[in-house]
Amino acid sequence: MGFLAPLYLALAAAAAVPLLLHLMRRRSGTRVEFPAVRYLQRAEQEHSRHLRLRNLLLMLLRVAAVLLIALAAARPVGRMAGAGHPPTALAVVLDNSLSTGQVVGGRPVLDELKQVAGELLDRASAADRLWLVTADGRVETGSAAALKAAVQAVRPYGGAGRLPDALARAAGLVEGGGLPARQIALLTDGQATSWAGRIALPRVSVVVYAPTGTPAANRAVAGAEARPARWTPRGGVVVRVRAPDSAAYRIALGGRTLARGRVAPGEEELVQAAPSGEGWTAGTVEVDPDELRADDARHFAVWLGRPVPVTVDASAGAFAAPAIATLVQSGRAVAGGQVTVAGADGAARLPALLLAPTDPVRAGAANRNLERLGVPWRFGAVRRGRAAVRGERVDGASASLRYELQAQPGAAADTLATAGGDPWMVAGDGYVLVASPLVPTATDLPVRAGFVPLLGDLLSQRLSSEPGGVLVAAPGQRVRVPAWVTGVEGAGALRPGADGSLTAPAQPGVYFLIRGTARAGALVVNPEPDESVLERLSPSQLRERLGASDVRVATAAPRFVASAFDAAGGRALATPLLAGALLLLVAESLVTRRGQGRA
Amino acid sequence: MVEASRPPRADLVDPASLAALGHVEIVARWIVDGFLTGLHRSPKRGFSVEFAEHRPYQPGDDLRYLDWKIAARADRWVVKQFEEETNLRATIVLDVSRSMMWSGAPTRLTKLAYAERLVAALALLLLRQRDAVGLVRYDDELRTVVPPRARTQHWRRLVAALDDPHGGRASEGPRALDQAARLIRRPGMVVLVSDLLMDVEQMRGAVRALRGVGHDVTVLHIMDPSERDLGSVREAIFVDPETELAVPASAAEVREAYRATVEAAIAEWRALCAATGAAYETVLTDAPFGVPLRRAFAARQRLP
Numbered sequence: 001m002g003f004l005a006p007l008y009l010a011l012a013a014a015a016a017v018p019l020l021l022h023l024m025r026r027r028s029g030t031r032v033e034f035p036a037v038r039y040l041q042r043a044e045q046e047h048s049r050h051l052r053l054r055n056l057l058l059m060l061l062r063v064a065a066v067l068l069i070a071l072a073a074a075r076p077v078g079r080m081a082g083a084g085h086p087p088t089a090l091a092v093v094l095d096n097s098l099s100t101g102q103v104v105g106g107r108p109v110l111d112e113l114k115q116v117a118g119e120l121l122d123r124a125s126a127a128d129r130l131w132l133v134t135a136d137g138r139v140e141t142g143s144a145a146a147l148k149a150a151v152q153a154v155r156p157y158g159g160a161g162r163l164p165d166a167l168a169r170a171a172g173l174v175e176g177g178g179l180p181a182r183q184i185a186l187l188t189d190g191q192a193t194s195w196a197g198r199i200a201l202p203r204v205s206v207v208v209y210a211p212t213g214t215p216a217a218n219r220a221v222a223g224a225e226a227r228p229a230r231w232t233p234r235g236g237v238v239v240r241v242r243a244p245d246s247a248a249y250r251i252a253l254g255g256r257t258l259a260r261g262r263v264a265p266g267e268e269e270l271v272q273a274a275p276s277g278e279g280w281t282a283g284t285v286e287v288d289p290d291e292l293r294a295d296d297a298r299h300f301a302v303w304l305g306r307p308v309p310v311t312v313d314a315s316a317g318a319f320a321a322p323a324i325a326t327l328v329q330s331g332r333a334v335a336g337g338q339v340t341v342a343g344a345d346g347a348a349r350l351p352a353l354l355l356a357p358t359d360p361v362r363a364g365a366a367n368r369n370l371e372r373l374g375v376p377w378r379f380g381a382v383r384r385g386r387a388a389v390r391g392e393r394v395d396g397a398s399a400s401l402r403y404e405l406q407a408q409p410g411a412a413a414d415t416l417a418t419a420g421g422d423p424w425m426v427a428g429d430g431y432v433l434v435a436s437p438l439v440p441t442a443t444d445l446p447v448r449a450g451f452v453p454l455l456g457d458l459l460s461q462r463l464s465s466e467p468g469g470v471l472v473a474a475p476g477q478r479v480r481v482p483a484w485v486t487g488v489e490g491a492g493a494l495r496p497g498a499d500g501s502l503t504a505p506a507q508p509g510v511y512f513l514i515r516g517t518a519r520a521g522a523l524v525v526n527p528e529p530d531e532s533v534l535e536r537l538s539p540s541q542l543r544e545r546l547g548a549s550d551v552r553v554a555t556a557a558p559r560f561v562a563s564a565f566d567a568a569g570g571r572a573l574a575t576p577l578l579a580g581a582l583l584l585l586v587a588e589s590l591v592t593r594r595g596q597g598r599a
Numbered sequence: 600m601v602e603a604s605r606p607p608r609a610d611l612v613d614p615a616s617l618a619a620l621g622h623v624e625i626v627a628r629w630i631v632d633g634f635l636t637g638l639h640r641s642p643k644r645g646f647s648v649e650f651a652e653h654r655p656y657q658p659g660d661d662l663r664y665l666d667w668k669i670a671a672r673a674d675r676w677v678v679k680q681f682e683e684e685t686n687l688r689a690t691i692v693l694d695v696s697r698s699m700m701w702s703g704a705p706t707r708l709t710k711l712a713y714a715e716r717l718v719a720a721l722a723l724l725l726l727r728q729r730d731a732v733g734l735v736r737y738d739d740e741l742r743t744v745v746p747p748r749a750r751t752q753h754w755r756r757l758v759a760a761l762d763d764p765h766g767g768r769a770s771e772g773p774r775a776l777d778q779a780a781r782l783i784r785r786p787g788m789v790v791l792v793s794d795l796l797m798d799v800e801q802m803r804g805a806v807r808a809l810r811g812v813g814h815d816v817t818v819l820h821i822m823d824p825s826e827r828d829l830g831s832v833r834e835a836i837f838v839d840p841e842t843e844l845a846v847p848a849s850a851a852e853v854r855e856a857y858r859a860t861v862e863a864a865i866a867e868w869r870a871l872c873a874a875t876g877a878a879y880e881t882v883l884t885d886a887p888f889g890v891p892l893r894r895a896f897a898a899r900q901r902l903p
Contacts, residue, residue, distance in 0.1 A: 031835065031838050032835040034826075035701045035794065035796055036796065037837050038796065038844070039857060039864060041846045054852065
C-alpha cells in the first residue's frame, strides 16, 4: 500500500486524544453534590467489569476511527477487491500511422484502435490525469470525455509517424503528471518497421493493445521519381512497386495519363517520355487499389521546358566543349548564348558555369571578374594534394589541385560538393562555381562517366532560366529548403523557418516551392516506403522492444482495458477507509447511547 | 365552557409553581381544597358529632336524632344526619436529613420542601377527617415530636413544627419509627416520608415492629427525578452531602447501570414493605401533590 499524501499521516497523532481522555477520565476536578451516591457506587461495583469493557471498547472505537480518518486523508492506494483504481497519470498513445489505415476484417485497423481507446477512457475517473498522444506528434489533454472526442477525431496519418517519439513524449507527460501511478496505454497495429530498435521507458508501466489478424498482402508503389527533375523536354520516370506479384501501374502527369505498364516486384522500371507543357508539374504513379489505399499512389514532380541554349568559352578547358556537344546531340541542350561555360577569369556574364583558372597566377583576375559578375565567392589559396570529392553525382571523383573557396559576406549559396571538407562546387543565383579547373591534372571528374550527365543537370537544374529543384520528404519530416524559397503552394501558410527549414505537410502530395510569385521547385511528400511493409511483431517481440518497468501486451480488448489504470497495483482506499471510520463512529454512538439509556 | 373558566385544582399543578405562590400553610390548604373537590364524599352517613344534613323521619329511625326544634317550630319530622367519625390516630414521620435538602434542578423543589408541603396537606386532610395527627421530624436525631391530636387548631402547631431546626448528616429512620410507635398507644396509621437513603435492613426491623403492634404503615419514598436517571451531569466527582462519600464517574457511561441499580433499590424497598404488610409508593418531586396525597389517603380509607 502506498500513500498519495503521506504528510497527512501525521493526523494519526490525534488518536492520542481519545486515549488520553480515557486515561484521564477519572481525574476530573468537578465536584457535584449528589445524595444518591450510594446507588452510584453500588452501580459501579456491580457493573465494573461491564463498564470497563464498555469504556475500553469506546476508546478503541474512537482511536480506530481517528486512525482510519488519518489514513484516508493520506490518500492510500492499495490492492483490494472491487472496482476502481488509484488516481493515475495515463497517456494514451494511439498509433495512427499510415499502416493503420489498412482494412482488416472488414474495417480499418485504426477504427478498432479508436474503439478500444474509447473503452479504456470510459474507465477513467475524475482524479486521473489523461493525455492523448498520436504517432503524428499530436498531444491532447483534458477530461476523459474530451479525450474520447479527440480519439474519434483522429485520422490516419500520411506516413509512418514517429511512434518512438510519441512514446517518449508520453513518458515525459506521465512522469510530470504529479501522480505516483503512471502508465502508458499504447494502441498499435504492431507493424514491425515502426519498431526499429528498443525504446527505453524505465519509469513507467506500459500496457499495449496490438490486435490480432493477419494483414493481407499489400501492393504499393515503392518508388516514383522523375529523372532528371528537369525535362528539357525529355525525361524518365522510375517506377518501383512492392507487391507479391507483378503489378500494373499507371503514370499520370498533370492529371493526364502519361504511361501504363506492368512491373515485377522489386524491379526498377524507367519509363521515358517527352510530354508537352512547361513549368513545374505534379505527377503520380498508381497501382490498383487494395486493403491499404494510402500507399497505392506515389507522387513525383518534374520541370518541363525546352533545351538550354549554351555556349562554351575557350577558358573552360579542353573537356567542357566535347561534353556540351554531347548534350546538344542528345537534345538536352542547344547551341546558344543563354548559358556560358567558362573560366572564372574569362566569363562575361551570368548565368554561367564558372571554372577555376588552370594557372594560379590568374586567380586574382578571376576574383576581380567574380566581383564584377556579382558572385559572392573568391578563390583563395591553392591546395594541392589528392582530396576526395563528395556530393551528388560526383562521389568517387577526386581533386588534386583546388582553390580555397572564400564566401563573401551575405553569400547565399548551396554547396553541391566538397573536397577535403571544404566547399568545392557551390551554386547560387545564376552561377555554379567549381574550385578546380576541369582538367585531369586538377581533378579526374572530366574523365569520369558521370561528367556529362552532371554537366547536363547543372545546365538544366541550376543554370536554366528557372532555377530550383525537387525536395523529397516524408510527411512531417523536417526539410531544409533553398534560401530563395518564399512560400509553398498547396500547404497554406507553410513558410520556411528562421533556420531555413520547414516541416513537410502531413498528407502526401506535391507542394510547389514559390520564389516570389512563380513556382521554382517542388516539395514531394510521400510516405516512407517501409510503411508499406505490413508484417507485425508478435506480443513477445513487442514486449522486448519496449524497455519499460512493466510491460503487458494484450491482443484482446477486454484484457487490455482491464489492465489499464493498474499501474500502482491497486486502487484508492480513501473511500472504504472513510466508510469504515463512519461505521466505527456509528458503533461508538450506539455503544454510548446504550450506556446512556433513554436519557 | 364552565369547566374552561374554572381555576386549576391546586393538587394537580406543578409543585414548584404552586410552592412559589405562598407559605406551606396556604399551599397545603389549596392542595387539600383541590383534592377534596375532586374526591367523592364518603357514602357512609352516620350519627357522629359532625352534622351533615337533615332528612325526613322514617319509621324505625332512632328518636334520639329527631330534630325536636324543627318539629316544634314547623311541625315537620326530620332527623339529623352526621359525618361518620373513625377516631384514627395517625403519625407522620418526616425525614429532614441533609440529603432531603437537595434538588436536581433549580426549577424543582428540594425533596424536603416538597415533603413539607405534602405533610402539611396530608395532616390537614386527616384532621378534617376528625383523625388525630402527630408529627415526628428526624435526621441524625429526633428534631420534633408532636403527639397526635384531632383538634382543628392542632394543624397550625404541626405546620409551625415544620420550621424547627434540622439538617443533620444522617437519617435515623428506625429510631424515628420507634418514637412514632410510642406516640400511638392503640393501632393507628404511620406515614413515613423519606428519601430512604438509609440501610434497608435496619428499617426492616422498625417497620416490622410497627406492624407487629397493629399499626398501618405507609412509606412515601421521595425522590428527585435526577436521582432516578443521574440527571444531566457529565464527567464529575459525585459527593454524598451526608457521608462525604465521593465517587468519580462519567454520567454518560454509568447512566444505564445506575438506573438499573436504582430500580433494584426501589424493588428492595417495595419487597420489604410488601413482606411486612406496609404500603410503599415512590414520589417524584416533579409530580403534582395530588398524586402522593391520593395514595396516602387511599391507605387511610382502607382503615376502619
